Amino acid sequence: MEAIAQHPPLLIFEHIIHYLLPEFLNDSYDKEAIYDVSKPLTRVCRSWRQFFLSYAFRYVHVGTQFKPSLKLAYALGTCDLTKEVIVMFKTATIFNGSALIQLRQCTPAETLFPHIEVLSFTFTGKLGKLKQDDKLQPIHIFTDELMHIFPDISSVKVTRDGEASQYWSPFHSHKLLERLLTGRSAIDCTGYILNAVLPFSQSSTPLQSLVTSGSIKTKQVFTFIRRNWQSLQWLDLDLSAPNLVEHIVSNSDGTTVTYPELHKLRLKTCEQDATTASRPSFDGMPFPALKSLVVHGIYPFSDDTLLRGSGDSMEFLDMCMSESDIDMFIEAGILDEGRFKALQCARLGELFEWPSQVYGNRVSRILGAFHRTPVIDLSDGFNFNYSVLQSRVDSFAPTLRVLDIPGVRCTYEQILELIGSLPLIHKLDVTCAKSVDLGDANYDTELMELADKERLVSWDAKSHFGCVYLDMNTRPIAGASGPPLSLTLKEFHLRVDRGAGWLQAVRLAVILALRCPSILSFPKFFANGVTLFRSHLVEMGPFVQLADYLSRDRT
Numbered sequence: 001m002e003a004i005a006q007h008p009p010l011l012i013f014e015h016i017i018h019y020l021l022p023e024f025l026n027d028s029y030d031k032e033a034i035y036d037v038s039k040p041l042t043r044v045c046r047s048w049r050q051f052f053l054s055y056a057f058r059y060v061h062v063g064t065q066f067k068p069s070l071k072l073a074y075a076l077g078t079c080d081l082t083k084e085v086i087v088m089f090k091t092a093t094i095f096n097g098s099a100l101i102q103l104r105q106c107t108p109a110e111t112l113f114p115h116i117e118v119l120s121f122t123f124t125g126k127l128g129k130l131k132q133d134d135k136l137q138p139i140h141i142f143t144d145e146l147m148h149i150f151p152d153i154s155s156v157k158v159t160r161d162g163e164a165s166q167y168w169s170p171f172h173s174h175k176l177l178e179r180l181l182t183g184r185s186a187i188d189c190t191g192y193i194l195n196a197v198l199p200f201s202q203s204s205t206p207l208q209s210l211v212t213s214g215s216i217k218t219k220q221v222f223t224f225i226r227r228n229w230q231s232l233q234w235l236d237l238d239l240s241a242p243n244l245v246e247h248i249v250s251n252s253d254g255t256t257v258t259y260p261e262l263h264k265l266r267l268k269t270c271e272q273d274a275t276t277a278s279r280p281s282f283d284g285m286p287f288p289a290l291k292s293l294v295v296h297g298i299y300p301f302s303d304d305t306l307l308r309g310s311g312d313s314m315e316f317l318d319m320c321m322s323e324s325d326i327d328m329f330i331e332a333g334i335l336d337e338g339r340f341k342a343l344q345c346a347r348l349g350e351l352f353e354w355p356s357q358v359y360g361n362r363v364s365r366i367l368g369a370f371h372r373t374p375v376i377d378l379s380d381g382f383n384f385n386y387s388v389l390q391s392r393v394d395s396f397a398p399t400l401r402v403l404d405i406p407g408v409r410c411t412y413e414q415i416l417e418l419i420g421s422l423p424l425i426h427k428l429d430v431t432c433a434k435s436v437d438l439g440d441a442n443y444d445t446e447l448m449e450l451a452d453k454e455r456l457v458s459w460d461a462k463s464h465f466g467c468v469y470l471d472m473n474t475r476p477i478a479g480a481s482g483p484p485l486s487l488t489l490k491e492f493h494l495r496v497d498r499g500a501g502w503l504q505a506v507r508l509a510v511i512l513a514l515r516c517p518s519i520l521s522f523p524k525f526f527a528n529g530v531t532l533f534r535s536h537l538v539e540m541g542p543f544v545q546l547a548d549y550l551s552r553d554r555t
Contacts, residue, residue: 054081062106063099064088074108084118085150091123091160094176097138100145107149116150120157121180123173136175143179155186155209158193185209191218191238198224206231213238214247222247229257234264242269242300246280249305256284263313265290265306269297285309291342292316299325304332311339318347326362335369345402346370350381364388371395377404380431386410386418393421404429406495412438412508413479419516420485429493437477438504468506469546477507485515494522494532513537514546 057078060070062085073079093099147153158180178197181187186209187194194212198220207228214221214237225235225248239245245267249257265287281303287293288309295306297320307314307329317340321329329335340346348366363384370376371392382405389408396403400422409431410418419425432438472480492512496505509522513534525532537543 053078057081059084059086061085062087063102070107070113074111079113080115082113082116084120085113085116086120086122087146088122088124091173094123094142095138097141100138100142103142103145103149112148113150114152117152118155118157118186119150119153119180120159123158123160139176139179143176154184154205155188156180156184157188157211159189160193186234187212191215191221194218194224195220208232209234211236213240214244215240216244219247226251226257229259230261232259232262235259235262236264236266238268239297239300240270242298243278243280245269245300246282249282249286250280256282256286258284258286258288260289262287263289264292266292266294267296267300269295269300281305289313294318296320302328304329304334307334308332312341314340315342315344317343317345320349322350323362326366330362330365335365337368337371339369340373343370343373345375345377346373347375347377348382349379360384360388364391367392372399374399375402376400377402378407380406382407384408386414389418390414393418397422397424400425402427404493406431406493409433409497411435412511415508416479416485416511416515419489419512422486423488425486425489427491427493428489429495431495431497432504432508433497435504438507468503468510469543472507472510472546477511480511480514482515484517487518489516489518490520492516492519492522494525510537510543510546513543 057068057073057076058081060068060073060079060082062070064086066086066088070079070082070085073082089099089102093102158177174196177189177193178200181189181194181197182200183205185205185207187207188209188211191213195218207224208231210225210228210232212221222244225232225237235248237245237248251257279298279300279302281301282305285308286305290307290310291313292315293306293310294316295318299306299319299321326335333339363378363382366378366382367376367389372395384407386408389405401424403422403425404427406429411433412435415430415432418430419428422428494505494509494512496508505525509525509532512519512522520534522532524530
């Protein structure tokens with residue numbers, strides 16, 4: 001029988017990749033890092049090789065030194081695993097013809113790659129001096145050759161580095177961009193680039209996905225979106241002003257545009273002038289089939305236009321909300337219990353540049369609206385008492401897996417009660433109010449004397465835990481002993497109220513480690529950005545002694 005390590009679940013493989021990747025990644029460095037960490041894993045065994053090769057060669061590069069290159073994938077016979085080709089050339093070389101030579105050198109001779117459907121194209125460097133009457137032949141030959149090598153490209157992403165943006169020749173560059181973007185079902189580029197090449201001279205391909213930006217200077221972009229109302233499935237739009245959203249939901253004659261196939265909508269709006277910006281309202285249901293809605297910034301309507309009609313289909317909701325927005329949603333019935341029948345995740349936050357607090361009754365209505373949602377994430381701008389949450393616990397219990405509510409302050413006894421009331425909870429984030437029983441590192445002189453006696457360094461983290469273990473052996477805290485509270489809780493964001501001190505966080509972590517055997521980690525422990533793992537606690541001998549002492553005490 002083969003060892004299970006040879007054929008672990010795919011989820012385990014993915015966790016291995018994410019564990020090995022550097023913490024901060026971006027763009028090409030991100031994709032090169034995936035290759036670097038995947039390559040050694042392909043040597044473990046045959047099944048591991050097959051899986052990690054699909055990661056290592058998911059992206060290939062042409063025109064740069066980034067790894068892996070298309071030629072390497074071809075030489076190793078892994079091209080069929082490639083999903084995206086990343087092409088990067090100096091802008092000037094495209095127009096003077098030398099990029100064509102380089103393209104042919106970077107790709108296997110007389111070989112086509114019809115299975116690659118995604119192209120990311122980056123322009124770099126200065127363009128050089130060009131006149132409008134200069135020949136466009138190098139552009140046509142280069143793009144013809146590129147699309148000949150990759151004949152089935154349906155998705156194109158276009159970016160420019162800072163230098164290329166500064167030295168941009170509108171006439172020649174727009175001709176190049178038009179040839180790259182025309183006829184694609186998925187486009188990802190700035191509104192400035194897209195607006196410059198619209199309208200396309202000929203394109204019968206329905207647009208399904210668009211990632212772009214919009215401002216008062218990109219009217220062609222808004223027209224392009226409206227014209228594809230029947231086919232759009234994914235729209236990601238960065239708006240320079242919230243009220244510009246009216247250009248995608250209203251025709252020039254004032255009639256409402258409906259997007260029957262749009263399942264994913266992401267809007268990013270500015271946060272300035274939140275109280276004075278005029279926000280439109282509309283009749284009808286522009287987005288009746290939404291499954292995912294993300295709004296970062298000011299909610300762009302004065303009514304429930306964005307959420308109207310999608311109660312049966314919405315699965316993911318991520319929005320910034322002010323108190324006035326919540327009042328409007330309450331009045332429109334959006335926050336009625338049972339309104340969202342398919343919702344799997346609700347994530348609500350407050351505007352970053354327009355700080356506000358949401359209290360009491362409004363929070364209660366929100367919790368009621370999402371009481372059957374498995375994942376609830378409210379930013380710390382939502383402040384409410386534990387009693388508000390407690391009244392909803394019974395309705396949460398059947399489905400709740402993740403509860404992120406740092407704005408609610410609970411005593412540690414209430415935290416233990418909450419955990420015990422949620423049988424399926426995997427992740428919890430609340431703030432523990434200051435407790436006399438849990439102590440304060442600034443005032444617990446007896447504990448510091450104990451540290452000196454045991455020759456423990458008081459400012460060392462392990463020493464704090466050592467002190468707590470020794471102290472709790474002689475002065476147990478209520479709630480530290482008892483049967484397991486949860487067998488599903490794996491992650492607890494341990495926040496303590498202002499002035500509570502390091503020692504309170506340490507004692508609470510020890511209690512949770514004792515009462516929740518499934519818990520694995522305490523991310524951002526004591527707001528220091530450091531993840532405290534369960535193994536850090538239980539590896540110390542005093543923890544084992546404390547657990548044994550408390551178990552004997554129960555019996």
